[in-house]
Amino acid sequence: MYILGLILSATIGLSLGLIGGGGSIITVPVLVYVMGVDPHEAVGMSLAVVGATSLVGAFMHFRRGSVRPKAGLTFGAAGILGAFAGSPLTRLLSPQALLLTFAMFMLVIAIVMLRRQQKPLAEFQRERSASDLWKALAAGFGVGVLTGFLGVGGGFLILPALVIFGGLSMKDAIGTSLLVIFINCVAGLIAHANQSHFSWTTTGAVTALAVSGAIAGTALSHKLAAHKLQRAFAYFVFAVAVFLFAKNYSVLFS
Numbered sequence: 001m002y003i004l005g006l007i008l009s010a011t012i013g014l015s016l017g018l019i020g021g022g023g024s025i026i027t028v029p030v031l032v033y034v035m036g037v038d039p040h041e042a043v044g045m046s047l048a049v050v051g052a053t054s055l056v057g058a059f060m061h062f063r064r065g066s067v068r069p070k071a072g073l074t075f076g077a078a079g080i081l082g083a084f085a086g087s088p089l090t091r092l093l094s095p096q097a098l099l100l101t102f103a104m105f106m107l108v109i110a111i112v113m114l115r116r117q118q119k120p121l122a123e124f125q126r127e128r129s130a131s132d133l134w135k136a137l138a139a140g141f142g143v144g145v146l147t148g149f150l151g152v153g154g155g156f157l158i159l160p161a162l163v164i165f166g167g168l169s170m171k172d173a174i175g176t177s178l179l180v181i182f183i184n185c186v187a188g189l190i191a192h193a194n195q196s197h198f199s200w201t202t203t204g205a206v207t208a209l210a211v212s213g214a215i216a217g218t219a220l221s222h223k224l225a226a227h228k229l230q231r232a233f234a235y236f237v238f239a240v241a242v243f244l245f246a247k248n249y250s251v252l253f254s
Contacts, residue, residue, distance in 0.1 A: 001034055001035065001036070002034075002035060004034055005030055005031070005034040005035040005206070006205060006206065006209050007209075008026070008030045008034060009030065009049070009205075009206040009207075009209035009210045009213070010209045010210065010212055010213035011026070011213060012024065012026060012027055012030070012049070012050070012053065012210045012213060013053045013057075013209065013210035013211055013212060013213025013214035013215075013216075013217060014213035014214070014216055014217040015213075015217065015233060016050070016053055016054060016057050016153070016155065016178065016181075016210075016213075016214050016217060017053075017057045017060070017178075017213065017214035017215065017216065017217025017218035017219075017220075018217035018218070018220055024046065024050040024151075024152045024153035024154075024155065024181070025105075025106055025109055025152055025237055026236075026237065026240060027042075027045075027046040027049055027050055027151065027152075027206075028042045028043060028046050028099075028102055028150070028151055028152075029099075029102070029240050029243075029244060031045055031046065031206070032099065033243075033247075035202065035206075037198070037199075037202070038095065039095035039098050039099055040090060040091065040095060040098070041197070041198040042151070042198075043090050043098075043149075043150065043151035043192065044151065044189065044192045044197075044198050045151075045198045045199075045202070045203050045206070046151035046152070047147070047151050047185045047188045047189040047192060048185075048189055048203050048207065049203060049206050049207045049210050050151070050152070050153045050181060050185050050210075051181070051182050051185030051186055051188075051189060052207045052210075052211060053207065053210040053211050053213075053214045054153060054178045054179075054181040054182040054185065054214075055178075055182045056211045056214050056215065057175075057178040057214040057215075057217070057218050058072075058175060058176075058178035058179040058181075058182055060214075060215065060218040060219075061174065061175025061176075061178060061218060062175065062179075064175070066171050066172050066174065066175035066176075067172070067175040067176050067178075067179055068166075068168055068172050068175075068176045069176075069179070071136075071162060071166045071168060071176055072176045072177075072179035072180050072183070073179075073183075074133075074136060074137070074140070074166075075136060075137075075139070075140035075143075075158060075161070075162065075166075075176075075180045075183075076140065076179065076180050076182075076183030076184065077137075077140070077183075078136075078137040078138070078139075078140030078141040078144060079140045079141065079143055079144030079147065079180060079183055079184040079187065080144060080183060080184070080187040081141055081144060082140065082141040082142060082143065082144020082145040082146075082147070082148065082184070083144040083145070083147050083148035083184050083185075083187035083188040083191055084144075084148060084187060084188075084190075084191045085141075085144070085145055085148065086144065086145035086146060086147065086148030086149035086150075086188070087148035087149065087188055087191035087192050088191075089145075089148070089149045090148075090149055090150075090151075090192070094251065096248045096250070096251045097248075097251045098150075099244050099247070099248045100244070100245065100248040100249065100251050100252070101150070102150055102244060103241045103242075103244035103245040103248065104241075104245075105146070105150060105152070106237050106238070106240060106241035106244065107238065107241045107242075107245075109234075109237060110234045110235070110237040110238035110241060111238075113231070113233070113234035113237065114231065114234045114235075114238075132164075132165040132166075132167075133165075135161075135165045136161060136162075136165040136166055139157065139158075139161035139165065140158075140161070140180070142157070143157050143158055143161075143180070143184065144184050144187065144188075147181075147184040147185060147187075147188045148184075148187070148188040148191055148192075151188065153181035153184065153185065154181065154184065155177050155178075155181055158173075158177040158180050158181065159173050159174065159177050162176055162177060162180075
């Protein structure tokens with residue numbers, strides 16, 4: 001099971017590098033159900049894994065000229081505040097309730113990913129208006145709250161926000177989203193520093209595999225039709241969400 005967890009860790013990085021998000025959503029379930037990590041500890045570990053992986057992916061996209069630092073720092077600044085606001089919420093829930101919340105969030109993400117296939121995100125790109133800055137900051141703050149609370153990068157929320165409110169192309173939004181995810185994860189990890197303790201050995205092993213996947217995913221992102229892989233990944237996320245709900249739904253009746 002530990003080896004299986006490491007293999008899935010590479011998939012986390014592959015998704016982040018290839019389509020700018022998604023992989024972080026399965027980090028906590030992999031750590032909890034495959035590698036036997038406590039749910040609260042898994043949130044902190046997820047922040048470390050996803051943060052390091054996103055940094056590598058962002059650097060590789062930056063070398064290809066597909067990162068917009070100004071937009072990334074704008075979203076990231078709001079995300080930092082959100083991450084510190086969301087991190088205390090983690091300990092307010094029992095492990096079972098935390099995983100049930102995670103399952104519900106995964107269902108939403110899977111639906112968003114599948115609906116995006118019906119209408120390409122690029123169709124929503126338009127010229128920015130003055131109000132878009134405030135909408136971008138609000139979106140960045142909301143993603144930061146989710147990062148601090150659940151240990152997810154929120155790439156599939158950042159991507160549409162960067163395209164719609166930031167005026168970025170899809171190619172630039174993928175690379176820039178990784179920069180935002182990195183910033184949010186660092187803030188969330190700092191906020192969790194006094195709340196959770198976890199194995200840095202396991203975290204290092206998972207991160208190493210995830211980074212390898214991110215390198216491969218970034219290289220492939222300019223060669224493969226990522227939307228097809230995104231659709232397959234959406235079904236996988238949906239299946240994991242159903243599994244988490246089946247394992248933890250009893251908390252609704254307790």
